[in-house]
Amino acid sequence: MHSFFAAIPHHGPEYFGKLIIGLLIVLAILGLLHAAPKQSRRAIIAVFTFLGGLFYFLEFFLPVDPKTNKNFLTGQQEFVAQLSAVIGAYAIGLGVVSLGQYHAKIISRKREGWGNSVVLVIAALIMFTFSILNEYHAKTVLFTDPFQHHTQDIHGVFLVLFEGGLAKLDAATFALIAFFIASASYRAFRIRSVESSLLMIAALIVMLASTTIGTALTNWLPTEGPQANFRIEHISEWLLTRLNSPAQRGIVFGLEVGALATSLRLWLSLERGAYFDAEV
C-alpha cells in the first residue's frame, strides 16, 4: 500500500499522468460496480461492508510478533485512519448543502425570520474566511483601530470572532444548563411515587453533603466508629460509590452487549429497518 502511495517528483509529466491514471482507475472500478445488475447491488454493499469491518477485526485478532507487539495490519492502522478521515471530510459538503439549502429557501422566499438566515450565512462566511486567513496570514495588518489607536491584524479580528463570539456563545449556552437544572429539579423532585421519591432523596442527600448547612446537620455525630456512618457526607459517599457504581456497572453490561449485537448485525448486513430493507 505504501509503495503505491510513494512520493514521486511532483512537477514532471509523470506526476500529472499518474494523477489522471489514478482518477481513471477509480472511475472505471466505480463504473463497473454501477454496471452490475441491480439485484446484485445489495450483495455488493454487503461484501464491501464486510471487507471494511474485516480490517479492524483481523488487526485485533491476528497474532502479533512478540518483539514489536504488532501484526502485519497494525502498521496500516494509521493509514486507514487517515484515509477514513480524508474521505469522511469530503462529507462536510452534505452538511453545508443541508444547511445552505434550508436557509437559501427561507431567504429567497422572504419567509418569516429570513433576516436571521442572512445573519447565519454572513457569520459563516466571515468566520470561514478569517479562520483560513488566520491559519496562513495571521500577521497581515487590516486597519488601524479607531478606538484604541493601534493596528489590527487578521489574528486580532479572528480573536474577536472566536474568543468574543464563538467561545462566549458556547460558554453561555453551557451555563444555560444551570437554569434548567434548577427548574427541572423543582418539577421532578416530588414524592409522587416510590421511584420519584428515591430519585429525590438520593439527589438531596448528595447535594446537602456538599454544603455547609448539610454537613452541619450531622456534625454532632462522631467521626469514628459505627455512628460515623450516619454523617451525611458518608451517606452521600456511600450512595455514590456503593449504590451508584454497581448500578452503573449493570447498565454498562447491558449497553456493551447491546453494542456488540448491533455492531455484528451491521457488519454482517443482518440489520433491519427502513434504510437496510429499502430497494437499492
Place this chain on the structure above:
Amino acid sequence: MNQFSYLFNPITLFGAVCTLAIFSLIFKENRIYRVFEHMFIGLAVGYDVATTWTQVLKPQWWDPMVVDGQWAWIMTVPVGLMFYGIYTKKFAWMSRLLYGIFFGLTATTIFQDFCQGFMPQVVKSYKPLVPPPAVPNDPWASLHAFSFVVNNLLFMIILTCVLIYFFFAFEQKSKFVQITAKTGRLILMGAFGAIFGSTIMTRMALLIDRVYFLLHDWLRWVH
C-alpha cells in the same frame, strides 16, 4: 481616553453581548436570541468547515498529494464524491456502498472495545465476600470486617438485580425474577438521584463563572 473605555474592549464587549443574548432565552424566546442563535450556528459552521480544511484535508490530503507527491491520494476524490449520490436517484446506491464500508469499520472496533474497555470491568466486579485479615490495633476491626462483607455482598446483589431488570426476552413470570427486577429499577432510581445531585455543583459553577465574566471581566464591579 475615557475612564470607561474598558467596557468597549471588543472581545469582552462582544462576548458580554453574546452572553446576555443567550441568557435571554430562559425568560422567553425573543428576536435578539434568535439573531444570536443564528449567528452562533453560522460562526460554528464557518469554523467547522475551515478546520476541516486546515486540520484534515490540507495536512492529510492536499500536502501529501501536492507537496510530497503521493499522487495516489487523488483516487480518494471520486470515492468521496460517492456520498453525494444521495442527491440523485440513479447513484443513490453508491452512497450506501461507501457508507457500508464506514459501517464495517465502525462495527468491528467493538471487539477491541469489548476486550480492552469492558472486560476489565467484569474482572473488577469479582468482589470477595470474605474480609481481609484485620489491621493490627484497629479498635473497630469487627465493624470494618462487617461493612466490608455487607458492601461487597450489596455490590453483587445490586449488579444482579440491575442485570435481571434488563432481561427482555426471558419470561418474567417467576415471583423471584419479578421482585429482583423491580428492586433493580428502584436501585437505578436511587443511583440516578445520586448522579443528579453530584452534577449540580459542576453545572452551577459554570453559571457562576459566566456571571463572574460579566461582573468582573466586563463591568469590573467585582474584584
Place this chain on the structure above:
Amino acid sequence: MEHASDNWYVGALSILLALLIVAVIMFAQHRRPPTIRKIAGLNAVDEAVGRATEMGRPVLMVPGLDGLAISTLQALSIFSHIGRNVAKFGNRSIVATNDPLVTGIAEETIRDAYAESGRPELFDTNDIRYLSSQQFAFATGVAGILIRDNVAASFLFGGFYAESLIFAEVGNQVGAVQVAGTTQVTQIPFLIAACDYVIIGDEFYAASAYLSRNPTLLGSLVAQDYCKLILMIIVWLGCIGVSILAAHPGDHPTGWLHFVDKAVKLFKPG
C-alpha cells in the same frame, strides 16, 4: 490489551459471544418470535406521534452527538420505525443532526420510511437539518427548532451529553411529549427529570426490536439476554473464587487453590 493475543481467553470470550449472537439470530428467523417484556417508554412512542398529528404539529428526532457510531445507527434504526408511523399519519418528521455523515444517512432513512408508508411525496429534504458539529451551537439550533417549529413530540435517542437537559427542558416548555433514551448513563437522570418517558440503559438497544417485532432483531435481543446471563455467571463464579482465595491467604503454587487462583485471573487483561 491492544490485541487478542495479549490474553487469548478474553479474545475467545468475545468471539464466543459474537458467534452465539449470530447463531441465535439465524435460528430466530425460522421460529416463532419470542415474547418480550413491556417497555413503558416505547409504548408511548406511537401515542406521542398520534397526538402530534392531532395537534397538527411536527415531530422532532435527534440521533445524538456521537457521529457515525453504533449508538447513532441504532437511533436511526429506531427513527426509521417512528418515521414510518409519522408518514402514515401524514405528519412531518424533522431530524436534527450534528455530523454531515449522519445527515446523509438520516436523509435516506427518513426518505425510505416515507416511501415504505406509501407517502413519498410528504418527505421534505429541508426537514433533515444539519446544524453544526459543535455541541452547544447544535444545542441552540435544536432549541430553536423546538420553539419555532412548534414541535409536539420530541424523540431523543443516541449518545447525549451535557446538552441533553437543554433539549429536554426547552421541549418541556413548549409542551412537547418527549421520549428519550441514551447510551450515556450520566445523562439519564436529567432526561428522567425533564422528559415524559425515558428508556434506560440497553432498553435503547432493545427498542428497534420492540417497535418493529422483526424476527431478526428479536432474535438478537434474545441473544443479548444469553450474553448478559453468561457475564453474570462469570461474575458470580469470580466472586466465589476471590472469596475462597481471601479465606485462604498466601501463595498457592499447587493444588485446587492454585486452580482457583488461575481461574480468577483468567480474564485479567494481559
Place this chain on the structure above:
Amino acid sequence: MTTSEKGSVWARMQRVDRRVIYVLLLLSIIIPMLLPQVEFPILPSQQSKDFYTGIENVAEKTPAKIVIVDGFWASGTRGEQQWQTQAIFTHLMKRHLKFAMLSFDTQNKTLMPAIADKLAPQFGYEYGRDYINFGYRPNSVFQQTVKGMVNDIPGTIKKDARAQPIASYPIMNGIKDSKDVGAVIDITPVSSVGVWIGLFQGASQTPLFYAPTAVMAPEGYPYLDSGQISGILTGVKGAGDYEQLLKTKSFGTQATSALSFVYALIILLVIVGNIGYFIERSNTRKVNA
C-alpha cells in the same frame, strides 16, 4: 382548570413559574458576588482538611523536595478549577514549597501558569528558582510522561515552556527522579488520577492529592479510603474550603457562598413544591371520600 383550583395556594406552590425560579437563581449568585459581606459560613469538609494537612505535612517533613502540579482542565471547567488551582498555589507559596507545573491540555498550558505568575510577586516567588513550568504534553503521551518521570525527571521533561533545558534552572538542583518529588497534585476534570496512582505513586509512594470537578470526585473515594490519595478538593466548594483553611478570601469563597445560596434555593423550592403537592393531594382525597 377551574379558578378556585388555580387560585389555591397549594396549587400555586406546585407551579411556581420557571421565570421566578430563574430570577431567584441569578440573584442568589449575583448578591453574594457583589456584596461579599453577605455570606454563608463555610465549614471545610474532612476531605478538604485532609488535603490541607497533607500539604502541611509535606512542607514540614520534606521541604526541599519539589511538588508536581498537573493540569488537565480547560475553559469548560475553569469555573471550578481555576479557583482550586489558585488556592493550591497560594498554599504552596505560603509554605515556600518549590513546584513545577505540567499541562496535558492545550488551553491549560496558558491558563494554569497565568495563575502562578499572577500570585508569584506577592510571595516573592521567582521563575526558575521557586517554580517552573514544564509546559504542555499531549494527552496521548500522558502515561509515558508519568512513567518516564519516575526514574528520570530532567530526561523526560528535557525543556521547560520557555524552551530552556530544565536542568539549567536552580530549582532543579538535586531533583532527579520520583524520590525527589514531595507530592503530586492532580487538578483535573478527567480520570487521570488512576494513572498517577498506578504508574507514579505505586513506584515511589509519593503523596498524591486530587482536585477534581464535583462530578468526578466519586472516582477518588475508594483511593482515599485505601490511603493512596491523601486528600480530595472537590470542585468550587473545595476551593472555598481551602481559602477558609488558608484564611484568605478570594473568589472561591464568594463562589462557594453563592453555591450555598443556590443549593438552599433548590432545596427550598423542592420543599415548597412537595408541601403544595402533599396538601393538595390530601384535600382531593377528602373531597372524593
